[in-house]
Amino acid sequence: xxxxxxxxxxxxxxxxxxxxxxxxxxxxxxxxxxMAKVPLAGTDWVPGSKSHE
Amino acid sequence: xxxxxxxxxxxxxxxxxxxxxxxxRAAASGIYDIRGGGAKRKVxxxxxxxxxxxxxxxxxxxxxxxxxxTDVWLGTRFAEKPIHLKIPITIAGMSFGSxxxxxxxxxxxxxxxxxxxxxxxxxxxxEEERQNSTILVYQxxxxxxxxxxxxxxxxxxxxxxxxxxxxxGGGGMLLGQKISDRVAxxxxxxxxxxxxxxxxxxxxxxxxxxxxxxxxxxxxxxxQKPIYIKxxxxxPYYDTALAIKSGADVVVLDGMQGGTAATQEVFxxxxxxxxxxxxxxxxxxxxxxxxxRKVQLIVSGGIRNGADAAKALALGADAVSIGxxxxxxxxxxxxxxxxxxxxxxxxxxAYDDWHEGQDPAGINTQNPELSARLDPLLGAAGWxxxxxx
Numbered sequence: 001x002x003x004x005x006x007x008x009x010x011x012x013x014x015x016x017x018x019x020x021x022x023x024x025x026x027x028x029x030x031x032x033x034x035m036a037k038v039p040l041a042g043t044d045w046v047p048g049s050k051s052h053e
Numbered sequence: 054x055x056x057x058x059x060x061x062x063x064x065x066x067x068x069x070x071x072x073x074x075x076x077x078r079a080a081a082s083g084i085y086d087i088r089g090g091g092a093k094r095k096v097x098x099x100x101x102x103x104x105x106x107x108x109x110x111x112x113x114x115x116x117x118x119x120x121x122x123t124d125v126w127l128g129t130r131f132a133e134k135p136i137h138l139k140i141p142i143t144i145a146g147m148s149f150g151s152x153x154x155x156x157x158x159x160x161x162x163x164x165x166x167x168x169x170x171x172x173x174x175x176x177x178x179x180e181e182e183r184q185n186s187t188i189l190v191y192q193x194x195x196x197x198x199x200x201x202x203x204x205x206x207x208x209x210x211x212x213x214x215x216x217x218x219x220x221x222g223g224g225g226m227l228l229g230q231k232i233s234d235r236v237a238x239x240x241x242x243x244x245x246x247x248x249x250x251x252x253x254x255x256x257x258x259x260x261x262x263x264x265x266x267x268x269x270x271x272x273x274x275x276x277q278k279p280i281y282i283k284x285x286x287x288x289p290y291y292d293t294a295l296a297i298k299s300g301a302d303v304v305v306l307d308g309m310q311g312g313t314a315a316t317q318e319v320f321x322x323x324x325x326x327x328x329x330x331x332x333x334x335x336x337x338x339x340x341x342x343x344x345x346r347k348v349q350l351i352v353s354g355g356i357r358n359g360a361d362a363a364k365a366l367a368l369g370a371d372a373v374s375i376g377x378x379x380x381x382x383x384x385x386x387x388x389x390x391x392x393x394x395x396x397x398x399x400x401x402x403a404y405d406d407w408h409e410g411q412d413p414a415g416i417n418t419q420n421p422e423l424s425a426r427l428d429p430l431l432g433a434a435g436w437x438x439x440x441x442x
Contacts, residue, residue, distance in 0.1 A: 001375075002140040002167070004359020005366070006121045010114040011106040016122040017141055018346075020367035025102050032101030035330035036368055041103060 075318075086318040087226075089151075089407030089417065091219050091310040091354065091377065096327035098310070099361040125372050127349050128210060128279020128302040131271070135279055135302075136188055136210055138372065139168025142362055145307075145353050145376035146192045146212060146283070148174025149199075150227055150236045151314035151407065153424035154181045156416040159383045161186035162429060172212060172374075175225065175250050175314075177239045178204040185429075190281065193270070195224065195251040198240040202273050210303075211270055212281040213263070215254070215292075218307030218354040220316045221285025221325045224252035227315065230410040233419040260295040267300045281305050286331035286354065287324075293338035297348050305374065306335050308354025312377045314417070315408030328354040328365070336369030345369065383432040384414045 009017045012024045026041040027033035033040040034047035064070070078086065107113035114121060128135035144164045149157050151174065158181040164171040170188035173179075177199015178191055191208030193200060205211060216222060227236075229245045237244040257263045267280055282296040283305035296304045308328025313321065332352055339345040352365050353374035362373045377385075384390075388401040393413030397404065407417035415427030 001142055001359040001362055001378075002123050005141070005363040006123060006359075007116065008104055008360060008363040010116055010119065010121045012104060013107040013111045013113050015114060015120060017363065017366050018125070018371065020363055022368060024104055024367050025364065026105060028101045028103060029097065031097045032329060035097055035327075035333070036102060037333045038102065 087315050087408055088318055088321070088405040089312060089314050089316075090321070090405040091312045092322050092325075092327075094322055096309065097329050098327060098355055099329060099364040101329070102364050104360075104363070104367075125349070127281075127351075127372065130302045130344075130348050131300065132210075132277060132279040132302050133275075134209075134277045136170060138170060138188070141366060141372040142356075143169050143190075143351065143372055143374045144171035144379050145311070145374040146172035146174045146190070146214065147376055147380075148176035148227075148314065149179045149182070150174070150176035150231060150240070150419070151417060153415055153418055153427060154179055154235075155424050155427040155429050156380070156383060157182040158185050159427065159429040159432065160379055161189070163379070163382070164188070170209065173199075173208075175214075175227075176236065177201075178207065179239075181429075183207060192283075195254040196240075196249075197255075198242075198248075198250070205270065205273055205278075208274075208278060210279040210281060211274070212283050212305065213254075213267070213270075213301075214283045215296075216285035216287075216307075217283065217313060218285045218309050218311030218325055218328070219313035220320045221287040222252060223316060223320050223324070225250035225313065225315060226408075228408050228410070231408070231419045233421075236419055260299045263299040279303055281351070283307060285309075285311075286326040286328060289326070289331040290334040290338045293335040293350075294342060297339070297342055297344050301348060303349045303351060304335065304339075305351045305353065306331055306370075307374075308352070310355030311353050312380075328352055328356075332365060332368040332370060339369075346371065380416055383416060384427065385412075385416050387414060390414055 025038040039046050123140050125138050125141045144160050161171050161182040162185045165187040171186045172190040173192050175194045188209045190210045190212050192212045194214045227248045229247045279302040281303040282301040284292045286308045293304050309325035349371035351372045352370040356373045356375050365373045386402050390413045391401045394401050410418045412418040415424045
């Protein structure tokens with residue numbers, strides 16, 4: 001598990017797993033985008049975010 | 054000849070096979086269904102997120118050469134001896150009573166091998182787990198089973214359990230089948246009688262009282278041990294804020310996919326939030342109070358692999374906890390036991406009647422014959438356990 005998390009962190013350019021951040025993520029569904037407050041994949045839309053109102 | 058075309062037989066999406074079988078079961082027994090485990094229904098989860106790997110706009114690190122650290126400090130806010138884990142994955146609290154002593158030993162050994170902590174549960178601290186766990190977190194639960202100041206001092210950290218993801222707002226019940234002599238003695242209650250675990254703690258009613266309780270715990274342990282507060286995910290923003298206010302060093306947040314030893318099916322499936330929807334509000338509370346990374350956040354409930362862990366960390370958690378995944382690693386629901394599961398009327402991967410104490414894997418049982426099947430070094434399936442390193 002840790003090796004997997006490390007693999008992902010390195011691919012995102014992080015030298016510590018704690019440097020992963022929401023900006024490294026996108027969501028596949030509108031529901032997940034809203035819950036995790038990350039953009040829907042391929043868009044800059046975060047459902048519920050005030051910047052788009 | 055009747056040639057009138059007929060539609061194909063159609064089952065209801067609402068009254069599906071499971072719902073129908075549950076209605077029949079309830080009608081015949083007159084009582085709700087009790088089971089172990091966490092929510093089985095599909096809820097939004099980490100699989101619904103993807104990472105954006107580096108390319109032109111970001112610079113990746115080389116897999117086999119460049120360092121990517123994984124360690125985590127827990128309890129840096131007040132504890133004189135904060136915990137330093139090599140990996141950001143801990144073993145969640147699971148009780149001796151629900152689990153066999155062999156299972157507790159196995160989890161302790163596995164956690165110690167990879168430099169992480171394991172956690173006691175509703176039933177006190179066993180010698181097996183204390184001796185085999187380098188870092189042991191001691192749970193203080195509403196039931197106070199097995200609770201005593203000596204074990205508080207023998208622990209490396211203390212986790213005050215307010216609730217758990219499978220049943221925020223609920224207590225528990227350990228059926229008499231699992232109350233052996235030893236379990237009964239540790240809980241100072243009679244053998245073979247169902248034991249209730251309370252849904253709320255008798256020593257406090259809210260965060261103001263809890264603050265006093267935490268001070269007591271700090272005095273008993275000479276301000277050395279980190280104090281965690283564990284909550285089931287329901288109102289994570291306010292619960293996290295109040296945990297910080299009460300003086301917690303660490304907040305543990307457990308989503309509805311997190312397992313339990315035994316609870317009503319209706320509770321497991323219909324109360325609480327999926328962990329995906331709980332992390333950001335908790336992190337927001339930490340940030341609003343200027344406590345993000347100062348009070349650490351551990352999240353749990355459905356963590357299965359490194360991708361889940363990495364996503365939880367990216368959303369702002371400091372570490373994750375695994376319970377179900379750890380049990381599976383030591384042999385729970387393993388297909389090699391299929392014949393035994395069939396005898397219990399179930400199948401490998403679906404067995405969840407842990408409260409009945411007949412677990413063929415020897416994990417969720419107090420039956421000495423069954424628990425003897427579990428070699429703490431090998432696991433129920435019989436191969437050496439290499440913990441999720």
